[in-house]
Amino acid sequence: KAGVTQTPRYLIKTRGQQVTLSCSPISGHRSVSWYQQTPGQGLQFLFEYFSETQRNKGNFPGRFSGRQFSNSRSEMNVSTLELGDSALYLCASRLNGFEQYFGPGTRLTVT
């Protein structure tokens, strides 16, 4: 089975712009979670989607949003980018159990 894929792998944006990141889960997995990883804050949970519905949400501003499609693929969007949004954004999928399987991440740099 193919693993979790994320596109693009690298992205450079300017402050004030918006960005959309994409995640394709492992086939059959209906849950997709997003995390932000920075050197200072570590891994922080953004949100989780299950069957196109947001099931959980972390403590991030409304500039961070996401959605999930009927084929379980997910996108996250960050509007009005700030320098502090520079991070590795990780997507993870799971079937029914507790363990999550992570993609390689998208490295976002905001200048």
Place this chain on the structure above:
Amino acid sequence: AQSVTQLDSHVSVSEGTPVLLRCNYSSSYSPSLFWYVQHPNKGLQLLLKYTSAATLVKGINGFEAEFKKSETSFHLTKPSAHMSDAAEYFCVVSVPSGNTPLVFGKGTRLSVIA
């Protein structure tokens, strides 16, 4: 609420010597616990998991961890370090229902010296 404390931010060992990465957890429920590894510029890979079965859990690449409820610990060990083990390791806690977010520790960077 759940939380995880990784007691060392950096551990350095010589190749062929044992590895010990320490993790303490706090949970209102009987937790599920995981160790993930992250190599540079890579995503996270699941090493092993504890979900209320055997307290000694064996994972991939020779790693194992022991769940000790009395000490609220879930330390990761490996008898003999290999150069390829150099990476960042994360201890993670979740509640048994699985429908809540994972809570990650801050990570421990493992260096392996030749």
